[in-house]
Amino acid sequence: MQQMGLGFEQKDEILVLDSDQSNASVQYYPNFIIEPEASNLLSELLSGVEWQAESLWIAGKERLVPRRVAWYGDPDAQYRYSGKLHQPLPWIEPLKRLKAMLQSELNTSFNSVLCNLYRDGKDSMGWHADDEKELGHEPVIASVSLGQARAFHLKHKTNPKLRHKMTLTSGSLLVMQGTTQQYWLHQVPKEPNITEPRINLTFRNIKV
Numbered sequence: 001m002q003q004m005g006l007g008f009e010q011k012d013e014i015l016v017l018d019s020d021q022s023n024a025s026v027q028y029y030p031n032f033i034i035e036p037e038a039s040n041l042l043s044e045l046l047s048g049v050e051w052q053a054e055s056l057w058i059a060g061k062e063r064l065v066p067r068r069v070a071w072y073g074d075p076d077a078q079y080r081y082s083g084k085l086h087q088p089l090p091w092i093e094p095l096k097r098l099k100a101m102l103q104s105e106l107n108t109s110f111n112s113v114l115c116n117l118y119r120d121g122k123d124s125m126g127w128h129a130d131d132e133k134e135l136g137h138e139p140v141i142a143s144v145s146l147g148q149a150r151a152f153h154l155k156h157k158t159n160p161k162l163r164h165k166m167t168l169t170s171g172s173l174l175v176m177q178g179t180t181q182q183y184w185l186h187q188v189p190k191e192p193n194i195t196e197p198r199i200n201l202t203f204r205n206i207k208v
């Protein structure tokens with residue numbers, strides 16, 4: 001992989017949600033990976049990640065989730081999501097490099113990454129919080145987006161007046177931390193007119 005042009009400067013940060021007002025701490029860095037590195041990384045991960053179809057049990061029926069997924073991490077970073085225990089695939093070079101950059105920029109540790117491939121606008125992810133007990137009390141989730149820009153919605157779990165809509169563009173980094181997962185849900189809605197793929201990588205630290 002080529003050297004990534006990290007545009008991670010304080011002036012790039014957009015504060016999305018602030019803990020004083022909303023019990024959430026969400027920051028957005030639109031230029032975390034600049035071009036052409038973002039496009040190169042997208043191509044590399046489209047072909048290099050072991051994308052898997054995944055199913056969920058809903059109301060007694062097994063249904064495919066509307067996206068492709070892959071879980072990479074340290075050997076002991078097992079993660080239960082969608083009702084299943086996932087064993088991590090061993091790190092591949094581009095994910096390992098991104099992890100190292102995020103760790104040094106955010107001054108935190110990650111031992112795993114959930115990769116999601118939205119093949120087009122019919123793929124999506126429903127409302128949820130990354131609040132599994134393995135992630136600990138106030139997890140830091142670092143979410144890198146590549147490829148097609150997609151809408152990202154946040155809503156407070158109990159106060160219907162607190163909602164936020166944004167667009168996650170290619171090369172951006174969204175950081176959710178503090179009590180965000182405790183108080184808020186997020187989703188990537190379907191956008192049926194979109195025909196291009198998007199990859200999202202959420203780096204996490206599983207408590208082992």
Ligand SMILES: O=C(O)CCC(=O)C(=O)O
Pocket residue numbers: 114116125130143152168186187188200202
């Ligand atoms: O695709 C995204 O931006 C969000 C992914 C997400 O919510 C997750 O992996 O839990």
